[in-house]
Amino acid sequence: MPPAAPGAGRSKASPASRTPEPATRVLVVASNLDSQRGSLVALRGITKSFYGALANDGVDFTLAGGEIHALLGENGAGKSTLMNVLTGLYQPDAGTILIEGHPRRIESPSVAIATGIGMVHQHFKLVPAFTVAENIHLGWSETPWRASASVLEARTAALVRRFGLTVVPSAHVADISAGEQQRVEILRVLARGARILILDEPTAVLTPAEVQVLFAALRAFRAEGNSVILISHKLGEVMEIADHVTVMRAGRSVASLPTAGASRASLARLIIGETSLPTAPEAGQGVCPDAPVLLELQGVTVRDSRRIVLLDGIDLQVRAGEVLGIAGVAGNGQRALSEVLTGCLRPDEGLVLVDGVPVAQPDARDFAERGIGHIPEDRLKTALAADLSLAENAVLREYARPPVSHGIAFRPGRARILARRIIDDAELDRRDPDMPVRNLSGGNQQRLVAQRETRIASRVLVAAYPTRGLDIGAVATLHAAMHRLSAQGVGVVLISEEIEELLEHADRIAVLFAGRIAGILPAAEADPERLGLLMSGQTASHPAGAIAL
Numbered sequence: 002m003p004p005a006a007p008g009a010g011r012s013k014a015s016p017a018s019r020t021p022e023p024a025t026r027v028l029v030v031a032s033n034l035d036s037q038r039g040s041l042v043a044l045r046g047i048t049k050s051f052y053g054a055l056a057n058d059g060v061d062f063t064l065a066g067g068e069i070h071a072l073l074g075e076n077g078a079g080k081s082t083l084m085n086v087l088t089g090l091y092q093p094d095a096g097t098i099l100i101e102g103h104p105r106r107i108e109s110p111s112v113a114i115a116t117g118i119g120m121v122h123q124h125f126k127l128v129p130a131f132t133v134a135e136n137i138h139l140g141w142s143e144t145p146w147r148a149s150a151s152v153l154e155a156r157t158a159a160l161v162r163r164f165g166l167t168v169v170p171s172a173h174v175a176d177i178s179a180g181e182q183q184r185v186e187i188l189r190v191l192a193r194g195a196r197i198l199i200l201d202e203p204t205a206v207l208t209p210a211e212v213q214v215l216f217a218a219l220r221a222f223r224a225e226g227n228s229v230i231l232i233s234h235k236l237g238e239v240m241e242i243a244d245h246v247t248v249m250r251a252g253r254s255v256a257s258l259p260t261a262g263a264s265r266a267s268l269a270r271l272i273i274g275e276t277s278l279p280t281a282p283e284a285g286q287g288v289c290p291d292a293p294v295l296l297e298l299q300g301v302t303v304r305d306s307r308r309i310v311l312l313d314g315i316d317l318q319v320r321a322g323e324v325l326g327i328a329g330v331a332g333n334g335q336r337a338l339s340e341v342l343t344g345c346l347r348p349d350e351g352l353v354l355v356d357g358v359p360v361a362q363p364d365a366r367d368f369a370e371r372g373i374g375h376i377p378e379d380r381l382k383t384a385l386a387a388d389l390s391l392a393e394n395a396v397l398r399e400y401a402r403p404p405v406s407h408g409i410a411f412r413p414g415r416a417r418i419l420a421r422r423i424i425d426d427a428e429l430d431r432r433d434p435d436m437p438v439r440n441l442s443g444g445n446q447q448r449l450v451a452q453r454e455t456r457i458a459s460r461v462l463v464a465a466y467p468t469r470g471l472d473i474g475a476v477a478t479l480h481a482a483m484h485r486l487s488a489q490g491v492g493v494v495l496i497s498e499e500i501e502e503l504l505e506h507a508d509r510i511a512v513l514f515a516g517r518i519a520g521i522l523p524a525a526e527a528d529p530e531r532l533g534l535l536m537s538g539q540t541a542s543h544p545a546g547a548i549a550l
């Protein structure tokens with residue numbers, strides 16, 4: 002990402018070195034009162050460092066019984082680390098964990114489960130080749146010996162009825178949606194008797210309808226006196242579902258307050274410590290219809306290995322200087338579309354044209370060299386090499402170019418200088434470039450990918466759900482970067498499920514449904530109702546169909 006506007010983006014100073022704003026000051030006092038709330042879990046003075054860098058710095062956190070408690074903070078603020086301490090994945094360097102007032106050592110995740118604490122991580126840990134029922138019973142002390150598939154499935158069906166989370170017990174995990182996989186993860190935890198459920202950014206991969214299903218299940222869980230800790234960057238959802246919030250900044254807890262006394266704006270101020278975010282020029286002003294077409298699909302059809310059609314005769318043009326939004330419920334062909342547009346996937350039928358010329362053998366590296374950047378939807382699996390360092394990942398797309406390479410000569414010194422610049426521009430301040438990228442927080446991984454790809458996108462940037470996992474400052478910075486690119490004549494393809502984001506940032510919006518373009522509208526003529534209808538495959542109220550531009 003480009004550097005944020007002055008005074009924008011993340012707060013680099015530690016809370017200790019800042020003068021708290023009035024709102025913050027009041028809430029820091031509120032934090033002192035926190036210990037007086039009846040606590041199911043109390044974390045006191047939790048400190049945890051990695052290679053000398055403090056991820057948690059004397060954190061206090063109190064969870065009451067029967068509450069949904071949101072844990073908020075910038076990328077890298079230390080939220081996941083704190084929860085990994087509570088679930089026994091990490092041992093704290095200092096501090097105490099109290100469960101119902103009694104000090105407890107949580108040496109491992111199995112001790113956490115035995116204590117009634119279960120966590121569902123951002124990246125699911127299921128075995129794709131196993132069925133839902135097998136995954137739920139894997140490693141569970143109550144799994145019967147020599148149980149047949151039908152016994153495991155019947156036991157799973159009973160859990161489904163008990164907790165109101167619908168999954169198909171006999172389905173293979175590889176074949177189910179992200180929302181269903183999440184329900185399997187939650188059922189795994191609830192089956193083991195969790196009274197405290199920790200969810201790390203659970204709605205990042207869910208459709209709006211799935212979010213409501215999840216929230217209904219969480220409310221039912223709370224109604225039985227259980228508690229939920231919800232790590233989230235989505236303040237609208239936090240206001241909707243949470244009873245209480247704790248805000249972390251730079252490894253410390255800076256505020257704890259009931260949601261009823263907060264607003265989205267006040268929470269945003271607490272998170273980033275300042276009010277100004279990078280502003281993007283207004284979109285939807287219309288791009289010149291004569292602007293050159295940089296990237297084009299003609300009649301593109303893609304099938305998967307089982308011959309199921311993922312994209313069905315797609316015609317699409319990306320023009321210079323436009324932000325082309327792709328709306329649609331995830332799973333309607335978005336992944337295949339972004340991969341075809343970036344040379345990662347060759348169509349079974351149809352043509353991909355760059356600058357009007359058909360590309361005979363589309364290839365990801367060739368497309369990158371032509372200036373087509375790609376922020377894919379699954380950063381850890383497809384955008385990053387998890388075991389390689391930050392520096393290696395940062396320059397991954399520029400190895401063959403000057404200054405990193407000169408002819409066939411690779412220049413490690415130049416690669417390091419460039420990596421440092423990319424890491425700094427991604428605002429991963431004070432990061433060790435030699436650290437494996439898997440040790441970065443989820444949001445910081447996304448920042449690195451976004452910065453690397455916007456750098457190489459001199460023609461087109463294809464961004465699939467690019468703001469997933471980003472904190473509010475980083476979201477604003479990313480949107481500003483997209484508009485800066487489009488102002489320079491780059492075509493930006495923004496794939497998103499969030500209608501608001503598309504209406505605000507796109508010039509045109511194409512709706513993808515069942516692998517087809519259900520319609521393309523100028524953003525100025527689109528509204529949530531019309532887009533929603535197209536996204537669900539209904540065009541009856543618009544008999545003329547969508548307007549093709």
Ligand SMILES: Nc1ncnc2c1ncn2[C@@H]1O[C@H](COP(=O)(O)OP(=O)(O)OP(=O)(O)O)[C@@H](O)[C@H]1O
Pocket residue numbers: 051052055056074075076077078079080081082083440441442443444445470
């Ligand atoms: N295993 C690890 N090794 C080294 N550093 C780590 C490790 N786990 C976390 N960190 C560092 O600790 C800091 C806090 O990370 P953490 O994942 O807790 O942040 P977060 O608030 O959950 O961020 P996000 O919103 O991006 O998920 C980061 O600087 C991260 O790089």
